[in-house]
Amino acid sequence: MKKSYTTALGLLLFFSAGAAWASGGLQLATEWSWARDGGRIINSLVVVGAVVYIVSRFAGPALKKRANDIRNEITELNEAREMAERNVADYQKKLEEIKTEHEKAMTQARAEAEEIRKRILEQADKAATSILSRAGDQIDMETEQARQKLRKETTLLTLAAAEELLKKNMGPADHKALLDEYISRMERNN
Amino acid sequence: MKETVVARRYAKAFVEKFTDPGSLEAMGKDLIEFSAIFESERTLKMTMLNPAVPPEAKLAILEAVMKRMDLADPSRKALIHVLRKKRMGIIRFIASEFERISFGVLGKVRAQVTSAVELTADEADSLRKSLSEFSGKEAVMELKVDPSLIGGVVARIGSVVYDGSVANQLQSLRVRLN
Numbered sequence: 557m558k559k560s561y562t563t564a565l566g567l568l569l570f571f572s573a574g575a576a577w578a579s580g581g582l583q584l585a586t587e588w589s590w591a592r593d594g595g596r597i598i599n600s601l602v603v604v605g606a607v608v609y610i611v612s613r614f615a616g617p618a619l620k621k622r623a624n625d626i627r628n629e630i631t632e633l634n635e636a637r638e639m640a641e642r643n644v645a646d647y648q649k650k651l652e653e654i655k656t657e658h659e660k661a662m663t664q665a666r667a668e669a670e671e672i673r674k675r676i677l678e679q680a681d682k683a684a685t686s687i688l689s690r691a692g693d694q695i696d697m698e699t700e701q702a703r704q705k706l707r708k709e710t711t712l713l714t715l716a717a718a719e720e721l722l723k724k725n726m727g728p729a730d731h732k733a734l735l736d737e738y739i740s741r742m743e744r745n746n
Numbered sequence: 747m748k749e750t751v752v753a754r755r756y757a758k759a760f761v762e763k764f765t766d767p768g769s770l771e772a773m774g775k776d777l778i779e780f781s782a783i784f785e786s787e788r789t790l791k792m793t794m795l796n797p798a799v800p801p802e803a804k805l806a807i808l809e810a811v812m813k814r815m816d817l818a819d820p821s822r823k824a825l826i827h828v829l830r831k832k833r834m835g836i837i838r839f840i841a842s843e844f845e846r847i848s849f850g851v852l853g854k855v856r857a858q859v860t861s862a863v864e865l866t867a868d869e870a871d872s873l874r875k876s877l878s879e880f881s882g883k884e885a886v887m888e889l890k891v892d893p894s895l896i897g898g899v900v901a902r903i904g905s906v907v908y909d910g911s912v913a914n915q916l917q918s919l920r921v922r923l924n
Binding site for chain 2: 728
């Protein structure tokens with residue numbers, strides 16, 4: 557394409573230069589001369605004809621081809637643009653879908669997280685209640701144990717004191733009374 | 747266990763041989779007294795149980811001891827028999843079994859009585875009567891004193907114990923309150 561234009565331009569310059577030379581240059585003329593002015597006109601017509609011929613012979617098809625190429629390119633580009641627009645629309649649709657899915661997933665995740673949080677809180681609450689209850693029971697049990705231990709120790713101390721008192725204070729009359737009681741108990745059981 | 751079984755056989759044979767109640771009672775006392783001396787006198791026991799000492803020497807020693815103790819004839823015969831049968835090592839079991847079996851024959855029962863203080867004769871008599879009534883047999887008491895009882899009496903007849911001691915009452919209280 558580029559080569560056709562270069563050739564056409566070269567030929568145009570060649571014939572223009574030849575016509576100019578053939579005419580003997582541009583002279584100031586005040587009177588009409590068929591030889592001179594007629595020649596100049598013929599030369600100009602030849603040059604114009606050559607130009608028209610060259611243009612119609614070389615530049616026309618090239619330009620037509622170029623226009624077709626441009627048209628095709630435009631068509632291709634349009635198609636590409638439409639495809640790109642379709643792709644963009646698809647992507648946007650997909651993006652919207654993803655966005656919707658994301659929103660949905662986020663909502664679900666939030667709901668699940670909330671559910672889990674509630675469940676954990678409930679479990680923690682139950683565990684805390686149970687621990688408190690157990691601790692209460694443990695305290696009650698230990699208090700009861702301590703009370704029983706104290707009672708037992710007090711009783712044992714009282715018994716030890718009673719034993720010591722009895723050892724010190726038991727007299728013959730007491731021994732006699734105990735023996736009589738023993739004998740009467742045996743008689744009762746007999 | 748084995749000694750008791752063998753001793754029971756000997757005791758039974760002696761009771762069957764000496765059926766007179768007077769002899770049985772005296773013999774029971776003699777055997778118990780002899781077994782107590784035999785167990786407490788270490789030299790006597792070792793000599794009588796030593797296989798190196800000739801049987802004649804053992805018999806002479808036994809005769810001397812019996813003479814010293816002034817034992818009745820049935821008791822002497824029984825002890826000589828035990829010596830000849832080389833059963834002097836279980837004399838305390840034989841004496842104990844003899845007493846038990848003869849008491850059964852005589853309608854008596856041995857009561858081991860422990861009191862916190864020594865009992866007077868009247869107290870002991872009252873207790874003996876009471877124990878006799880309770881057991882349905884004539885109680886022969888063996889008295890002991892144990893101040894750790896604090897007060898009261900503990901009587902043991904066979905395998906039955908009648909505990910009326912203050913120490914036992916305190917212990918029962920301790921157990922119940924624990």
